[in-house]
Amino acid sequence: MISSSFFVPHERLYPRYTRKVMMGASLALAALGAVSSIAAPQPRSEYTSPIVTTTGGAVRGVRENGVNVYRGIPYAAPPVGELRWQPPQPPKPWQGIREASKPTASCAQVTTLGPFAGPASIQEDCLYLNVYTTGKTGGKAAKPVIVWIHGGGNFTGAAKDYDATKLATGGTDGIDAVVVTFNYRLGLLGTLSHPALNTEGHPWGNYQTLDQQAALLWVQQNIARFAGDPSKVALGGQSAGAYDVGANLISPSAKGLFNRAILQSSPAFFAWTPSAATALTAGTGFAVAAGCPGSDSATAKCLRGLSVARILQLQGTPTAGGSYVIGRPFVDGTIVPMQPEEAWVSGKFNRMPVMGGSVRDEVTFFTGINEYFSGPPQAPISASQYPSMTAPGAFCIYCNANRKMPEGIAEQYPLSDHNGDPMIAYQRISTDAARCAELHVLQRLAPQVPTYAYDFAYRNAPFYLPKMPGYKPGASHTIDIQFLFTGFHGGELGVNLDQMSGMPRGLNSDEEKLSHQMIAAWTHFADTGNPNGSGDAPWPRLNEGNDGRYLVQDIPMSSKSVAAFRADHKCDFFDAQLQY
Known part of the structure; x- marks a missing residue:
């Protein structure tokens, strides 16, 4: 044990x-x-x-x-x-x-x-x-x-x-x-x-x-x-x-x-x-909306007497979650005792080897879901929508806890830098913010526990969202799951499709090789706390400096420096914007 x-x-x-x-x-x-x-x-x-x-x-x-x-x-x-x-x-x-x-x-x-x-x-x-x-x-x-x-x-x-x-x-x-x-x-x-x-x-x-x-x-x-x-x-x-x-x-x-x-x-x-406080506000609002006002045992009995259908009715719809759902663990003081940044800085966490990273185009998942529900007919983000969507205070899923676009985004992400494609430019903003926050967390951990960082960069795997106008999944959020869990295609309505042809397919031989490499890393990590099993290759241990290295999961595999990672994701800009 x-x-x-x-x-x-x-x-x-x-x-x-x-x-x-x-x-x-x-x-x-x-x-x-x-x-x-x-x-x-x-x-x-x-x-x-x-x-x-x-x-x-x-x-x-x-x-x-x-x-x-x-x-x-x-x-x-x-x-x-x-x-x-x-x-x-x-x-x-x-x-x-x-x-x-x-x-x-x-x-x-x-x-x-x-x-x-x-x-x-x-x-x-x-x-x-x-x-x-x-x-x-x-x-x-x-x-x-x-x-x-x-x-x-x-x-x-x-x-x-x-x-x-x-x-x-x-x-x-x-x-x-x-x-x-x-x-x-x-x-x-x-x-x-x-x-x-x-x-x-x-x-x-x-x-x-x-x-x-x-x-x-x-x-x-x-x-x-x-x-x-x-x-x-x-x-x-x-x-x-x-x-x-x-x-x-x-x-x-x-x-x-x-x-x-x-x-x-x-x-x-x-x-x-x-x-x-955020969680309490949401929970109290839900109870009032459900017809269970108050704060005594009778209120608890009322809440436990609600039908599941009634709870889900207030939770959201098939297309979107409602305002009462906070969607993640919150700081309750006991189970989750403090904010993550405080835990990482103070060292008050359960110390163990950590492996983490994400995919190159995280937010194409969310732009794809939005387009999926925009029709029929489905429509991508247009160039005319882009200025308002990138204005300070507009929604940004991974820009800080308040999910608002910071100042200066439009200047950092002009459409001209992305072949005039607002879908690519928009997803790049929030993806880059998330990647810089990811690096921040991993480099907080790196001096304290063995830490291994990866960048899933392969952009041609099959994906379960349908082919839609202007939509390019690339290395989308969730696309890497199928490399670990056989045939992952989302839920019952998901069918993995070739990104170019839009026709169903599984992993090809090169993709299967990448899958086996990832499975080797995951199982060796479970065994020893080191995705290599032992040693520092092919996956180098991360350090807290710019000379630290990420493993790049692509065909073929490679690695990149933290300095190159920071440049790719504009971390000099986001470091001044992100609040922990």
Whole structure:
């Protein structure tokens, strides 16, 4: 185990969780004889994975692509009724063998970002995880573990969309790993601050962060049964998953639950986070709109009595989130005790190796989503719109916590520098701001812990947004996921298309090679805290100076200096604008 002491803070955080889960383990082990007698007469086909007995009971999965896959294992009780807006509680142990071959429902969500996620769901009973393992150790020690937090703004997305069979094998150049994906509460059900709930005597507000820690606790208690090593746990996530990893990096209650961190698109997303006051204003506004005014126990009962459909109605629409959703962990003082910058500067975070970076054209995802919902017929940003969209105070998704364009943007990003294309110029602004914030975070960490930075620069991979007028995905946000998780195409309506022809396709042979190189880095990092396995090549460790280096994930791979990175993304300009 990573640390025998981690049970102490978690007993304080989840007093019922820890006691009940240990009781559940005893019940499950006591029932093992009954489980064996049930399992014995059943034939094992090539499609059936071995039965594994967890602390909650026995599970039987399926074998896919040479990997044993166990889907839909409960890691917490359904957060329904009185357990809504409560810390996660242990699942009820079961007798016999639980079939774990099919994915479970997504957590409740309404805004699915076009084809990125979906369909919409009203399911609160959703706290389940999936385990991918080859089951082999090759005579060596148990395998490293990658626990993955899906993205989606913390209001959409689902673990079922992430096929980790290839990642679990280590590809052609890496090592076997056990991969765990899981659902966690989303939107208002996952993050809500309200005085009626906050004064009930339990950890409050950041319920989805507590879900993530409950999943990590399950991993500590169970992953050895799947050939995983609980002393080598990498917590990774993409997009919202990346800033959830950041929240857990600074959360005292996550101490000892993982010891490597992967922030994929992007460390910048956790450069700042909402304040307790911001979250309280949003939560109180939601309650009043829902017809639950006040701040006493009757208000809490009213909130817990709302239908999921009513909550989602106030949360947003299929095309956009509403004003009550803050979309990320906030500073509650306990689970997330301080702003990230304070944690990095003071050193008050869970110290471990960190790997992070993002894609070359992050914001084409968001300009693409906007165009997707602009029609039919769909229309790109026009040259006539560009001046107002870049004026000081206009919306900028990654320009500071207030998301406003700073002064001087129009002069820094004239259309003439971007072939007169307002779509390219506009996305470059916010992408560059995010990349400079990313570098700031990573260089805060670099003197304190082993830190590795990457730039996913490959611009020709297939992508799941449709071909649209004036739209060029390039190296768009989320496009790199398919290089780790086989065939990732967003949600059920996503189809990966060639960027030139607009026709469906998978990865070609050169792209598969890049995929294997990335999988090797991710699995080696989970194993040793170094994406090379050992040494400093091909991926150099970052330092805090301009001579530090980024790994460039492209065909072929290369590296670039921090000085070149800063020039590419206008960090001399943004350093004076970004506030932490």
